[in-house]
Amino acid sequence: MFTGSRRDDTPPPRTANNEADVLRGFLDYLRASIAKKFDGAAEPQVRTPVVPSGTSALGLLNHLIAVENATFLGEKVTDWQATFRPAPQDSVADVVARYRATVDRANKVLDECADLGAPLPGQGRSEPSPSVRWALTHMIEETGRHAGHADILRELIDGTTGR
Structure with missing residues (x-):
């Protein structure tokens, strides 16, 4: 499976010192990192599970669309x-484009949220909305976790490493 190595690391962002800019800066950094993980990814390997759990790299990105x-x-x-x-x-x-479109829609919602302690707009929600701060923190954790999984899966597929 391993055919070579390519390293293309991008350091974490240097953002402003206010909390909203830091949180959004790190989330956007992670979003870009995971989307980039699919540059040059070969079919069908990128959708083929390479671990016993049945998880595929493309499946992780599809999951992140649902979480966003x-x-x-x-x-x-x-x-x-x-x-x-x-x-x-x-x-x-298709999946990368859908992910980027979902991120754009999510960012438009976030652009309207000036108070990190306020609840997210509740369109379509049956339960109370989480705070903007909680949602950003959750998505940093979720995206970071799955970006790490995608790093490993991509390396197993074709040896590509880096963010």
């Missing part, structure tokens, strides 16, 4: 396990 939608856009997810499986007809480019 649920967290920032209030969309209901009924089967979280299903979010780890991209549709068979979806190409890598």
Whole structure:
């Protein structure tokens, strides 16, 4: 499986000192890192599970689309396990484009949220909305965790490393 190595690391962002800019800066950094992980990723390897859990690299990105939608856009997810499986007809480019579009929509919501302690806008939510601060922190944790998983899966697929 390992065919070589390419390292392309990007350091974490240097953001302003206010809390909102730091949180959004790190989240955007992680979002860009995971999207970049799919540059040059070969089909079908990127969708093929390479670990016993059945997780694939593309499945991780598909899952993050659902998490962004649920967290920032209030969309209901009924089967979280299903979010780890991209549709068979979806190409890598399709899933990456859908991820970037979802991030853009989420950022538009965040652009309207000046108070980190205020609840996120509640469109489509059946339960109380989390605070903007909680949502940003959760997405940093979620995206960072899965970006690390994607790093390992991509390296197992073709040896590509780095952010």
